[in-house]
Amino acid sequence: MEELRCIGCGSIIQTEDASKPGYVPKSKLSETNEDIVCRRCFRLKNYNEVTPLKITSDDYFNIISEIGNKKALIVMIIDIFDIEGSLIPQIQRLTNYNDLLIIANKTDLLPKSVKEAKLLHHLRKIISDNDLKPLGVFLMSAVKYKNIDYIINEITNHAAGKDIYIVGATNVGKSTFINTLLKSYADSKKDVITVSFFAGTTLNLIKIPFGGNYIIDTPGLINDNQITHYLSPKALKVVTPKKEIKPKVFQLDSGQTLFFGGLARIDFITGEKTSFICYNSEFINIHRTKLEKADELYSKQVKNLLTPPFKDDEDFPLKGHTFNITSNKKQDIVMPGLGFITVSGNIRVKVYTRSNTVPYVREALI
Ligand SMILES: Nc1nc2c(ncn2[C@@H]2O[C@H](COP(=O)(O)OP(=O)(O)OP(=O)(O)O)[C@@H](O)[C@H]2O)c(=O)[nH]1
Ligand SMILES: [Mg+2]
Numbered sequence: 001m002e003e004l005r006c007i008g009c010g011s012i013i014q015t016e017d018a019s020k021p022g023y024v025p026k027s028k029l030s031e032t033n034e035d036i037v038c039r040r041c042f043r044l045k046n047y048n049e050v051t052p053l054k055i056t057s058d059d060y061f062n063i064i065s066e067i068g069n070k071k072a073l074i075v076m077i078i079d080i081f082d083i084e085g086s087l088i089p090q091i092q093r094l095t096n097y098n099d100l101l102i103i104a105n106k107t108d109l110l111p112k113s114v115k116e117a118k119l120l121h122h123l124r125k126i127i128s129d130n131d132l133k134p135l136g137v138f139l140m141s142a143v144k145y146k147n148i149d150y151i152i153n154e155i156t157n158h159a160a161g162k163d164i165y166i167v168g169a170t171n172v173g174k175s176t177f178i179n180t181l182l183k184s185y186a187d188s189k190k191d192v193i194t195v196s197f198f199a200g201t202t203l204n205l206i207k208i209p210f211g212g213n214y215i216i217d218t219p220g221l222i223n224d225n226q227i228t229h230y231l232s233p234k235a236l237k238v239v240t241p242k243k244e245i246k247p248k249v250f251q252l253d254s255g256q257t258l259f260f261g262g263l264a265r266i267d268f269i270t271g272e273k274t275s276f277i278c279y280n281s282e283f284i285n286i287h288r289t290k291l292e293k294a295d296e297l298y299s300k301q302v303k304n305l306l307t308p309p310f311k312d313d314e315d316f317p318l319k320g321h322t323f324n325i326t327s328n329k330k331q332d333i334v335m336p337g338l339g340f341i342t343v344s345g346n347i348r349v350k351v352y353t354r355s356n357t358v359p360y361v362r363e364a365l366i
Helices: 039-047 057-069 080-086 116-129 148-159 174-185 233-239 291-301
Strands: 072-079 099-105 136-139 163-168 206-210 213-217 248-252 256-260 264-270 274-279 286-290 318-325 331-335 339-343 347-354 360-363
Touching: 057 163, 072 080, 072 148, 080 099, 080 116, 099 116, 099 148, 099 174, 116 136, 136 148, 148 163, 148 174, 163 174, 174 206, 174 213, 248 256, 248 286, 256 274, 256 291, 264 274, 264 291, 264 318, 286 291, 318 331, 331 347
Parallel strands: 072 099, 072 163, 099 136, 163 213
Antiparallel strands: 206 213, 248 274, 256 264, 256 286, 264 347, 274 339, 318 347, 331 339, 331 360
16 A cells, blocks of 8 residues: 655654654544645644654655655755755755755845845855855745746756755745745645744655656755754744844944843944844844843843743853954844844954854845
8 A cells, every 4th residue: 555645744644653753543544535634734734733743864864865866956945044054065965966956035034125136145155155056046935925936937947857856954944935836836725735933844755746747845954053953932933033124223332232032142342332233033032231240131031031042941052252343344243043233343242142053244234
C-alpha cells in the first residue's frame, strides 16, 4: 500500500503514537480521504494551537539528501528581516551544485522608503561573501503577492522541465510561497500547506504537481544563527513584525542604554548626542535607562519589565560586541532577527545580543 502523507506538513500518516509526526486517531482515518491532515496540522489550522514537534538536523539532512541525486532547480528562500540568520551558506554543497535561485521574502515588513536597488545590492554582497553563486536573486512578499508573477516566470524558465525544491531555514515563508503560487497558477482556492508563525511547521517533503513536474516544499533547516531557534512560541510572536515597521526614534546622550525587551541591549558609550532610529516589531518593549544602572536593571527586571523573554522562557544570555562607527554616512546596527537601528556620527556603542546571533554594522538601508 502506498504510504499516506499529511497534505499540511508532509509527515507520513500513522495511528500509533500521538507524540510523533503524522498522527491521526484510527477512528478519523477513512480510506476514501485523499487530502488527509494530521492532528497537529488540524489543530494549527483550526485553533492556531501549536504542538511542539521538531525534526532534528539529522532528519533534515536525510530528508533533503534526495535532492543531490537528481537534476533539479533549487529555490532558497531567506527572510529579509533576518538575512544572516536565514541564509544557508552550505546549500549548494548540500544540493550537489544544482542550479540555485535565491528569493528574499517578507519585503512587506520593511518601510516603503527602503530602495529595492539598495536592498538587492546589499543582498548580493552577503550572498557572494558566503560563496554562493545563484543564477538570480529576487525580492518578494509571499503574503502580499509582491513580485510573484515575475518570480514564477523566472522559476519556470530556469526549471526547464526539472523538479523545483523550495528550501531554506525555518519560518522564512517557504510554505506560504507555495500556497501563493498555487493560488495564482493552479486555481487552488485555499491554502493547501500548513503555515504558522511557529518555527518548524513543515516536517517532511510535500510534492505538488506543477507544470508537468513537481514543486516540492521542504522542512526548514534549524539554523543556530537564527533567533527563532531560541525563542518560545509566545516570545516569537512578539518579536516577529506583522506589518510594515514604523520606526521609533530615541535621542540619546552617551552614557545611556536602550533595552529591547530582555533580548538585546545597546550601550551608547561615547559620542555627541544623536538619534537612534529603531526598526523592530512594534510589540518589543524598548526601554531607555542610564548606562551605569543598566546591569542592575537587567538583573532585576529581565522577564519582568524587560520582556520578552517571559517568565516561562529559558534564559537568554546576552553577549556584548563593541563597535566604533565613524562613517559620515548613516549606518545600521543589525541585531539579527530583532531588527536594526540607524545611527550617524562618530560614536562608540556596545551591542548585546544572544551569543549565536552576532550583531554587525552595515551602510544604512534607508
Ligand atoms: N510579513 C510576512 N510574513 C510572511 C510572509 N511569508 C510568510 N510569512 C509568515 O512567516 C511565518 C512562517 O511562514 P511559513 O510559510 O510557515 O514558513 P516556512 O518557511 O514554511 O516554515 P517551516 O515549515 O517552519 O520551515 C508565518 O507566520 C507566515 O505568515 C511574507 O511575505 N510577509
Ligand atoms: Mg513550511
